[in-house]
Structures are given as C-alpha cells and as structure tokens.
Amino acid sequence: MKDESAAASDINSRIAARVRALRAQRGLTLEALATRSEVSRSMLSLVERGESSPTAVVLEKIASGLGVTLAALFDDEPAAESSPVSKAAERSSWRDPQSGYRRCNISPPGYPSPIRIVEVKFPAGASVAYENAHDGVHQQIWVQQGRIEVTLGTRTHTLEEGDCLAMALDQPVRFHNRTRKPAHYIVVIAGELPFNARK
Numbered sequence: 052m053k054d055e056s057a058a059a060s061d062i063n064s065r066i067a068a069r070v071r072a073l074r075a076q077r078g079l080t081l082e083a084l085a086t087r088s089e090v091s092r093s094m095l096s097l098v099e100r101g102e103s104s105p106t107a108v109v110l111e112k113i114a115s116g117l118g119v120t121l122a123a124l125f126d127d128e129p130a131a132e133s134s135p136v137s138k139a140a141e142r143s144s145w146r147d148p149q150s151g152y153r154r155c156n157i158s159p160p161g162y163p164s165p166i167r168i169v170e171v172k173f174p175a176g177a178s179v180a181y182e183n184a185h186d187g188v189h190q191q192i193w194v195q196q197g198r199i200e201v202t203l204g205t206r207t208h209t210l211e212e213g214d215c216l217a218m219a220l221d222q223p224v225r226f227h228n229r230t231r232k233p234a235h236y237i238v239v240i241a242g243e244l245p246f247n248a249r250k
Contacts, residue, residue, distance in 0.1 A: 062125065062145045066110070067101035069124050073117045074099075088116025106149040107179055115183040122167045122240055125156045133161040144170075150177040157237075166241050173199060173234040178227040185220040188242040192216045197234030200227045210236075 074084055081099075085092040090112050097103035098113065105113075111121045125145060137159040144155040150173075157168040192201060193215040201208045204222035218224075228234050 062143050063101045063104070065126075066124050067099050069126060070095075070113060070117070071099050073119065073123075077117065079117075084113070084116050088112045090116070104148045107147040107152070107154075108149070108181065111181045111183065115185070120167070120185065120188055120240055121181075122156060122169050122238075125154070126160055126167075133159060133163070135159055135162055144172075147179065150174070150179050152177050152179060166239065169238040169240065171236050171238060173197070173226065173228045173236070175228055175231045175233055178225065180223065180225040182223045184222050188220045188240065190218060190220060190238055190240045192218075193237045193239070195235040195237060197228065197232050197236075198230050199234045199236065200229060201225070202227070 074081075079087070081092045081095050084090075085095055088095070090109055094103065094105065094109065095113065098105055098109075107121070110124055114121045114124050137157060142155050142157070144153045146153050152174060153172040155170045157170055158164065158166070192199075192210065194210045194212055196212055198209065198211045201210060201216055201218075202225040203218050208216050210216055
C-alpha cells in the first residue's frame with residue numbers, strides 16, 4: 052500500500068479527473084450536473100479541482116447524476132492498453148471523512164470490464180446510507196470479518212463472517228455496523244446505470 056497522505060492525494064486527483072471526464076463525455080455543464088445529482092455547483096467545482104474531501108454520500112450522488120456506480124469514480128479512464136492485472140502494492144484506499152470507512156478498488160484500474168471488486172473496512176458504529184436507486188446494477192457483499200447490517204428498501208439483512216448477500220440496487224441501501232468491532236467485507240459489482248435512464 053502507498054503512504055497514506057500520498058494515497059489520499061492520488062485518489063482525490065483521480066476522482067477529480069474522472070468526474071471532469073465523465074461530465075465532459077455527457078456534455079453536461081456544472082449546473083446541469085448539480086441538478087441531476089442534487090449536489091451544489093460550488094461543491095462539484097471543488098471536487099473537480101481536487102480541493103474537497105467529499106463524503107461517500109456526496110460522491111454517490113455525483114456518480115448517480117453521471118449515470119455510473121460509486122466505484123467508477125475511483126477508476127482511471129478506461130484504455131485499450133490497460134493491464135488486466137491489479138498489483139496489491141499499487142492500490143490506494145480512500146477514507147470517507149464522515150463515517151471513517153475505507154474502500155479500496157481491487158479490480159484493475161481502467162480495465163474495461165462490467166465487474167468491479169471493492170474491499171471495504173467499516174469502523175465500529177459506522178453507518179452510511181445511499182438514497183439513490185440504481186436499476187440494472189447488482190452487487191454481492193461477502194463479509195470477511197465482523198458483522199454488518201444491510202438495509203435494502205425496508206428489509207434489513209444481518210451479515211456475519213462468511214455470509215454473502217446478493218442484491219439489486221433498485222432501492223435505497225444503508226450499511227450499519229452496530230458492533231464495537233470493525234467489519235471487513237468484499238463487494239462485487241456488476242452492471243452500470245444507463246446514463247439516459249437518469250432524470
């Protein structure tokens with residue numbers, strides 16, 4: 052793993068470049084993306100310049116407005132020559148400033164694939180709620196350590212070490228660690244939200 056401060060700077064720069072590129076590809080102004088994502092124009096501008104530390108919830112709203120999953124914002128731009136191998140020593144983790152949870156994209160950066168693998172380390176007592184539904188996107192959560200609650204819509208699933216939950220992200224979802232110990236889980240994401248399906 053990279054030095055923490057260097058890794059944070061690298062990921063902020065990557066997110067900034069990715070948001071700028073995705074917005075340009077879709078022909079959206081900052082104002083248009085602000086309307087679609089329900090994130091202020093000023094915050095979007097700070098994110099695109101790499102001058103903000105947005106929360107996971109804010110980033111998920113931006114991703115939804117762009118028609119991609121949250122994991123896609125942590126990727127490099129897809130390229131024809133991207134390596135199909137992801138080296139552990141080259142990965143960087145990102146820390147949500149609100150909940151303290153850490154996420155790390157395991158999948159090869161920039162490699163064109165409909166599947167993404169993400170590793171999450173979730174602190175004791177942490178909670179994160181994503182309000183946007185993503186039709187056509189599926190994910191599975193495989194708990195490696197600890198216990199978490201995952202609420203999809205109105206149904207809550209309690210997952211313990213070794214448990215795996217498969218779900219379609221067609222409803223709001225909330226993650227909660229009610230225990231006094233951190234949890235560690237793997238997320239496998241398949242599919243992408245069609246841009247033209249968004250409001």
